[in-house]
Amino acid sequence: MIRTAINRLLLGIVTVACVYTVTFVMVMIVPGNPFAAGERNMPSEVLSALEARYDVNNPVRYFGQFLAGAVRFDFGPSFQYRDWTCTQIIAQSLTVSATLGFLAILIAVAVGVPIGVFSAMNRGKWFDHAALGFALLGVSLPTFVTGSFLLIVCGVFLKWFPVGGWGTLGHIPLPAITLSLPFIAYVARLTRAGMLDALSGDFVRTAIAKGAPHREIIWKHVFRVAFLPVLSYIGPAAAQAMTGSFVVEKVFGVPGIGQHFVNSALNLDRGLILSTVLVFAVMLVVFNMVVDVVYMYVDPRVRNG
Amino acid sequence: MFRGVLATCLILATLVLGAYSLGTRRERADLAYVNASGIGTLDPAAMTWKQDIRVALNVWEGLAAYDPTAGEVAPAAATTPEVSADGLTYRFAIRSDARWSNGEAVTAEDFIRGWRRAIEPGTAGDYAFFILDYIAGAREYYSWRNAFVASLSALPHDSAERTRLLKAHAGEMDRRFQRVGLSASRENVLTVQLVRPCPYFLDLCTFATMLPIHASIEQLRASQNGINLTNEGLVAYDPQWTKPNYRRNGYTGVVTNGAYAVESWSFKRFLRMRVNSFHRDAETIECQTVDMVVIGDLNSAMLAYERGDLDFLPETETAYVHELVRLATTGERKDLHNFDVFGTYFYLFNCIDAELQGVANPFVDARVRRAFAISVDRALIAECVTGRGEQPMGNIVPTGMIEGYAPPPPLQYDPAEARRLLAEAGFPGGDGLPPIDLLYNTGFHHERVCDAMAEMWRVELGATVRLRGREVKTFSEDRRARRFMIARAGWYGDYADPTTYLDLFASENGHNDSGHRDARFEELLNQARGLNDGRARLKLLRRAEARLLHETTPLIPLFQQTQLIAIKPYVQGLIPNARLIFPFHRARVNR
Numbered sequence: 001m002i003r004t005a006i007n008r009l010l011l012g013i014v015t016v017a018c019v020y021t022v023t024f025v026m027v028m029i030v031p032g033n034p035f036a037a038g039e040r041n042m043p044s045e046v047l048s049a050l051e052a053r054y055d056v057n058n059p060v061r062y063f064g065q066f067l068a069g070a071v072r073f074d075f076g077p078s079f080q081y082r083d084w085t086c087t088q089i090i091a092q093s094l095t096v097s098a099t100l101g102f103l104a105i106l107i108a109v110a111v112g113v114p115i116g117v118f119s120a121m122n123r124g125k126w127f128d129h130a131a132l133g134f135a136l137l138g139v140s141l142p143t144f145v146t147g148s149f150l151l152i153v154c155g156v157f158l159k160w161f162p163v164g165g166w167g168t169l170g171h172i173p174l175p176a177i178t179l180s181l182p183f184i185a186y187v188a189r190l191t192r193a194g195m196l197d198a199l200s201g202d203f204v205r206t207a208i209a210k211g212a213p214h215r216e217i218i219w220k221h222v223f224r225v226a227f228l229p230v231l232s233y234i235g236p237a238a239a240q241a242m243t244g245s246f247v248v249e250k251v252f253g254v255p256g257i258g259q260h261f262v263n264s265a266l267n268l269d270r271g272l273i274l275s276t277v278l279v280f281a282v283m284l285v286v287f288n289m290v291v292d293v294v295y296m297y298v299d300p301r302v303r304n305g
Numbered sequence: 306m307f308r309g310v311l312a313t314c315l316i317l318a319t320l321v322l323g324a325y326s327l328g329t330r331r332e333r334a335d336l337a338y339v340n341a342s343g344i345g346t347l348d349p350a351a352m353t354w355k356q357d358i359r360v361a362l363n364v365w366e367g368l369a370a371y372d373p374t375a376g377e378v379a380p381a382a383a384t385t386p387e388v389s390a391d392g393l394t395y396r397f398a399i400r401s402d403a404r405w406s407n408g409e410a411v412t413a414e415d416f417i418r419g420w421r422r423a424i425e426p427g428t429a430g431d432y433a434f435f436i437l438d439y440i441a442g443a444r445e446y447y448s449w450r451n452a453f454v455a456s457l458s459a460l461p462h463d464s465a466e467r468t469r470l471l472k473a474h475a476g477e478m479d480r481r482f483q484r485v486g487l488s489a490s491r492e493n494v495l496t497v498q499l500v501r502p503c504p505y506f507l508d509l510c511t512f513a514t515m516l517p518i519h520a521s522i523e524q525l526r527a528s529q530n531g532i533n534l535t536n537e538g539l540v541a542y543d544p545q546w547t548k549p550n551y552r553r554n555g556y557t558g559v560v561t562n563g564a565y566a567v568e569s570w571s572f573k574r575f576l577r578m579r580v581n582s583f584h585r586d587a588e589t590i591e592c593q594t595v596d597m598v599v600i601g602d603l604n605s606a607m608l609a610y611e612r613g614d615l616d617f618l619p620e621t622e623t624a625y626v627h628e629l630v631r632l633a634t635t636g637e638r639k640d641l642h643n644f645d646v647f648g649t650y651f652y653l654f655n656c657i658d659a660e661l662q663g664v665a666n667p668f669v670d671a672r673v674r675r676a677f678a679i680s681v682d683r684a685l686i687a688e689c690v691t692g693r694g695e696q697p698m699g700n701i702v703p704t705g706m707i708e709g710y711a712p713p714p715p716l717q718y719d720p721a722e723a724r725r726l727l728a729e730a731g732f733p734g735g736d737g738l739p740p741i742d743l744l745y746n747t748g749f750h751h752e753r754v755c756d757a758m759a760e761m762w763r764v765e766l767g768a769t770v771r772l773r774g775r776e777v778k779t780f781s782e783d784r785r786a787r788r789f790m791i792a793r794a795g796w797y798g799d800y801a802d803p804t805t806y807l808d809l810f811a812s813e814n815g816h817n818d819s820g821h822r823d824a825r826f827e828e829l830l831n832q833a834r835g836l837n838d839g840r841a842r843l844k845l846l847r848r849a850e851a852r853l854l855h856e857t858t859p860l861i862p863l864f865q866q867t868q869l870i871a872i873k874p875y876v877q878g879l880i881p882n883a884r885l886i887f888p889f890h891r892a893r894v895n896r
Contacts, residue, residue, distance in 0.1 A: 031782075048458055049537035053427075083344075083548065085545075089572055092571065092574075093572075151608055163608045164608070164614070165575070165600060166574055167575070253599065253600030253609075255599065259573070266778055268778065
């Protein structure tokens with residue numbers, strides 16, 4: 001098990017290195033100069049001096065320097081937001097996104113799993129149809145629609161929560177719920193499918209024949225198998241929830257990391273592009289590794305090779 | 306057991322992260338307003354966005370400030386200046402009660418420090434020309450510094466020769482700067498020597514670029530081997546000097562001299578201003594705290610305003626802005642204000658490049674430019690396409706905004722004359738015209754305006770127009786490189802003088818994206834530049850604008866820009882004004 005974990009770790013490092021290299025090449029070949037974009041009257045000699053100062057015109061040196069800095073969590077200056085370093089930007093925004101992402105995944109599991117289980121238990125009945133309908137809506141409705149709806153109803157009409165911004169506990173629930181909706185839907189569908197698949201298994205028939213209580217069969221035997229696909233999904237879903245919340249951040253005015261993925265590319269902010277991509281890649285790799293380890297613990301078939 | 310531990314860990318992690326990310330709890334500020342994009346920079350020398358300038362002008366105080374109530378420039382950190390008879394020398398006596406937020410007195414040296422910094426290569430921003438073009442010796446100093454920076458580029462990075470040159474240059478810099486027309490006396494008087502008379506110089510002094518900088522910034526100046534220059538020859542400061550709680554080398558955070566000090570600043574979240582307790586008006590300022598809140602989506606910002614979380618929206622570009630404009634115009638909502646601002650919405654022709662990507666550019670011929678310009682029905686566009694209450698305008702300088710300036714006759718809508726001009730230029734009925742490449746930035750109503758103009762040109766002139774929408778960065782680069790035949794443009798005036806618009810079409814101006822060159826126009830501008838007589842000067846500028854509109858026509862003016870803002874009825878003292886300047890220390894909140 002430890003050997004497998006080490007293998008995964010090495011593979012993860014290689015993956016992050018590949019992602020960094022490919023992103024770096026793309027950043028370097030994209031047209032436009034991060035300094036020229038803002039300063040219209042800047043003389044060419046000053047532009048060259050600034051490029052030299054930040055190693056913009058020396059890709060090989062920049063590649064190594066950025067990587068060396070990144071290992072020490074020093075991502076260098078942001079070219080767009082001069083008053084801040086990329087590290088400060090990432091530190092401030094990642095905690096926000098991580099809070100929302102963790103909460104969204106917790107809500108998704110806490111709500112999606114029971115829906116999926118009861119839906120499978122009541123296959124073909126009204127609850128199943130309602131759950132499937134909810135899942136379809138959850139996956140199909142874009143978050144800017146659900147977010148705006150929640151904002152208007154819970155923020156403006158009911159005045160339960162503040163509208164937009166970040167800074168109090170009241171700012172958390174609406175974006176977290178909005179972000180969790182597609183994940184709830186997906187988790188519910190995965191759980192339902194897993195449950196239906198497991199329910200038709202021989203071991204269930206055996207358990208029933210042996211007279212095991214219904215509740216025990218469902219939660220101890222069937223659910224344990226049915227949860228495995230959900231577990232595989234949680235890793236990438238957590239990374240996606242933490243970094244892919246651009247729309248939710250926009251609607252609720254949440255200062256998360258998602259906006260920097262998009263804006264840093266639009267602003268040609270090379271340092272911030274590389275920082276955000278690196279952080280996302282590391283998170284994706286780490287979450288998948290954690291899921292793999294948990295998987296090994298939960299599923300004896302994986303643990304025993 | 307394992308599942309329980311895992312779930313507990315997840316919940317704990319969420320709680321810890323949540324607590325950290327929320328930060329310390331803030332009480333609601335006396336006044337809260339929105340800034341959708343957040344702050345680009347708080348460095349006055351570098352800032353160009355009006356959202357940044359809005360904060361800067363509340364936390365710093367220049368020699369003069371624009372008073373929205375009176376609609377004119379008034380003295381601020383200095384008393385009314387003494388101006389020499391030839392209009393070339395200004396003497397500003399710094400007020401004895403002008404104080405920095407740490408209690409120290411504001412000095413004339415602080416202004417010189419700020420202005421010098423604003424023209425240093427690498428720091429100088431888009432508005433450095435406020436100093437370079439007007440203050441004697443500033444341009445020469447800047448060129449000397451630029452030449453030195455350029456000379457270093459040929460030398461190896463760590464060579465002894467480079468170090469020797471850097472040392473010699475650093476020693477020479479102060480002596481060279483003494484030739485610039487700025488001096489401070491013991492009586493705390495700042496004397497400014499101008500290159501030429503500038504009747505609107507006091508107006509320039511209201512701008513962010515002209516703000517003073519506290520001496521503590523020197524603690525963050527980059528130096529190596531005892532030389533206060535970077536290896537590239539630049540004067541550089543730790544860019545984090547603008548933060549209120551930044552500590553390094555004895556630096557204790559940004560010190561400002563305005564009515565407010567920056568209390569806290571969280572990236573893309575908020576910036577809190579608190580009254581500068583040493584400011585002369587501190588005791589009479591009602592709004593003790595002001596929050597600039599970042600909400601990227603203005604639809605959400607409007608909801609926050611409706612709910613009462615925000616008191617003031619200086620920007621309201623929502624999906625239902627037309628309805629808001631209607632409510633403001635009909636007076637159904639007293640808190641909404643739609644008004645003309647000191648800005649023009651126009652389109653530019655590429656006047657200079659004979660060929661663009663292998664296609665002949667017909668707009669090198671002024672007759673074709675004029676034909677296209679007078680075949681646009683701007684009244685129809687303002688009424689039916691944009692619908693935000695804009696005044697259609699056939700001039701480049703907004704009318705009625707500059708005292709004493711009588712604008713020339715505007716461009717008139719005249720499709721018959723347009724067809725005649727086009728035929729005269731060799732394109733009768735549009736025959737022989739290549740497809741017209743029209744560049745615009747996506748968003749707002751730009752695309753609809755382009756569609757309308759393209760249709761007008763098709764119907765009136767027989768022209769085929771290809772619209773090329775680009776996101777704003779690419780658009781700016783394409784426009785700067787003149788990769789267009791016609792491009793969207795807009796300009797907000799920086800000071801109350803026609804040159805803030807007319808200079809855009811001067812051949813050497815960095816913003817002259819049309820490539821317009823006209824000897825007569827330049828001659829008129831130069832004649833006006835040398836004059837100290839305000840009336841004669843404005844007459845010359847009127848002739849220059851007339852030439853621009855009716856002879857060389859590098860642009861199609863469409864309308865004067867408008868702005869819709871929302872101010873809660875319980876907030877008094879924030880006056881809607883054409884320059885969009887809002888001094889918060891004048892606001893009174895009575896909820």
